[in-house]
Amino acid sequence: MKKLEDVGFLVARILMPILFITAGWGKITGYAGTQQYMEAMGVPGALLPLTILLEFGGGLAILFGLLTRTTAIITAIFTLLTAFIFHSNFAEGVNSLMFMKNMTIAGGFLVLAITGPGALSLDRVLNKKW
Numbered sequence: 001m002k003k004l005e006d007v008g009f010l011v012a013r014i015l016m017p018i019l020f021i022t023a024g025w026g027k028i029t030g031y032a033g034t035q036q037y038m039e040a041m042g043v044p045g046a047l048l049p050l051t052i053l054l055e056f057g058g059g060l061a062i063l064f065g066l067l068t069r070t071t072a073i074i075t076a077i078f079t080l081l082t083a084f085i086f087h088s089n090f091a092e093g094v095n096s097l098m099f100m101k102n103m104t105i106a107g108g109f110l111v112l113a114i115t116g117p118g119a120l121s122l123d124r125v126l127n128k129k130w
Contacts (some may be wrong), residue, residue, distance in 0.1 A: 005118070006119040009115070009120065010121075012108075013118070014063060015066075016105075017063045018110070020058060020075070021056055021057075025056060027048065032128070035048050041085060054074065054075065054078055055091070057060050058071045062112070066123060068117035068130070069117075080102065083098075
C-alpha cells in the first residue's frame, strides 16, 4: 500500500503544476502583454518577475518535489490572491468558474503542504521537510 501512496503523490505532483509551468512560460514569452494586463487590473507590472518565478520556478519545484511544503503554501496563497484580484467579477464571463478553479487548486496545494511530497521526491532524497 505504501508503494501505491508514493506513486499517487508523484502523479499528483506531476499533475498539479502543469497549469503553473505553462502559465509561467506564457508570461515569459508574452511578457509585455502580461505586464499590461496586470497593470490594467491594478497590479504593479513590476511584480511580473516574481509571478513568473512562482509559476514557472515554483511549478518545477513542485514537479520535482523540491522545497515542496514551502512552495505549496506560497502557491496556495498566490492562487487565492489571483482568484480575488482577477476572477471576482462574476458578472463577467466565466469568472465564477475560474474563481472556483482557483479555490480548488489552493486547496490541493494546502493538502500537499500538509502531507509533503512523498517518497519519490528531491526533498526525500535530501532528507528535508521544507
